[in-house]
Amino acid sequence: MGGVVLISTLPDQSEAPVSWSLKFTLPDWESRASVRSSTHDYRLPSDVEKQLQTRYWFPPAFLPYLAHPAIQAKGSETLHRLTANHLVYFLDYTTLLEHRIVNRAVEVIVHRELPIYIPLPMKHAALQLYTDEGYHALFSNQIAEQIAAHYCITRRPVIPKRITRMNALIARAPEKNRALAWFLLGFVSETIIARELLDVCRNTLVSSVNDMLRDHLADEARHSHYFAEAFHYFWIAMNSRQRLFAARILVEIIPIFFEVDESWLQQSLRSAGIAETDMKEIVGAMATVQASRERARAGSKSTLEALHKAGFFALPHNLTLFAKAGLLDE
Numbered sequence: 653m654g655g656v657v658l659i660s661t662l663p664d665q666s667e668a669p670v671s672w673s674l675k676f677t678l679p680d681w682e683s684r685a686s687v688r689s690s691t692h693d694y695r696l697p698s699d700v701e702k703q704l705q706t707r708y709w710f711p712p713a714f715l716p717y718l719a720h721p722a723i724q725a726k727g728s729e730t731l732h733r734l735t736a737n738h739l740v741y742f743l744d745y746t747t748l749l750e751h752r753i754v755n756r757a758v759e760v761i762v763h764r765e766l767p768i769y770i771p772l773p774m775k776h777a778a779l780q781l782y783t784d785e786g787y788h789a790l791f792s793n794q795i796a797e798q799i800a801a802h803y804c805i806t807r808r809p810v811i812p813k814r815i816t817r818m819n820a821l822i823a824r825a826p827e828k829n830r831a832l833a834w835f836l837l838g839f840v841s842e843t844i845i846a847r848e849l850l851d852v853c854r855n856t857l858v859s860s861v862n863d864m865l866r867d868h869l870a871d872e873a874r875h876s877h878y879f880a881e882a883f884h885y886f887w888i889a890m891n892s893r894q895r896l897f898a899a900r901i902l903v904e905i906i907p908i909f910f911e912v913d914e915s916w917l918q919q920s921l922r923s924a925g926i927a928e929t930d931m932k933e934i935v936g937a938m939a940t941v942q943a944s945r946e947r948a949r950a951g952s953k954s955t956l957e958a959l960h961k962a963g964f965f966a967l968p969h970n971l972t973l974f975a976k977a978g979l980l981d982e
């Protein structure tokens with residue numbers, strides 16, 4: 653921990669310990685990044701209807717509401733339509749998340765917007781990561797457009813609820829902490845998405861959807877590691893006021909990633925012909941505080957692990973804060 657004092661008293665671009673610099677790389681990016689190495693064309697397969705006899709657009713186990721009797725009674729066509737709706741929504745959200753949220757957080761690192769020394773390898777890897785996210789947005793959008801055309805899905809929210817919530821959070825952050833808020837939003841997003849994609853990819857999906865998600869996952873496993881290390885480095889460099897701000901905003905950021913977009917879900921269920929009373933019951937069960945907390949606790953394990961590794965929970969106040977928010981046990 654000898655570096656703590658050194659770094660936190662160096663708001664300029666002075667030298668940082670070499671051992672730190674080596675952690676901030678995306679290993680073998682030139683040969684392993686999807687944008688450099690993937691040969692997939694992200695086109696829907698010509699035998700998509702045949703594939704749907706045994707495969708899915710999105711794993712039904714991830715959408716527990718599909719088990720509702722009103723949906724089960726409708727059969728496989730409705731199931732496919734609802735999972736297609738979900739996938740298009742997820743990919744539209746991903747496209748915005750990559751460009752407008754994660755890459756904005758990456759800009760904070762690349763352009764040294766925080767008064768913390770950024771080693772050159774960290775900046776270089778951030779520029780590679782920025783390129784990766786641009787490619788993820790491209791292939792997410794390519795697949796989303798094809799599925800939307802396949803099912804004539806026209807009502808796609810311009811800004812999904814979570815993105816609106818993230819923008820509002822940033823707008824509320826005091827000017828002096830805004831760059832830090834962006835970085836933390838990126839850190840949470842990047843440590844959550846790798847686990848999310850890993851779980852989704854364990855299932856049997858339509859081939860090109862699977863290829864696309866696996867290409868994304870391969871990159872995100874490296875991004876998650878990078879952002880966890882970057883958080884550790886920044887946490888050590890933060891002063892106590894920045895740490896207090898970081899802790900408070902982190903408990904606000906994490907639950908956003910597990911919120912349900914009720915109005916979108918209502919509209920998705922309506923488009924599949926689900927009756928109003930069933931629709932209200934389904935959406936109501938998804939949006940309870942308890943259900944949201946359970947999703948957040950299960951889905952933020954990698955984020956909490958990274959916080960723990962960085963020494964974030966060595967401050968008892970942070971443990972209490974996270975326990976009160978339902979993200980940890982009391």
Ligand SMILES: [Fe+2]
Pocket residue numbers: 750784785788868872
């Ligand atoms: Fe990504």
Ligand SMILES: [Fe+2]
Pocket residue numbers: 754785842871872875
């Ligand atoms: Fe990423």
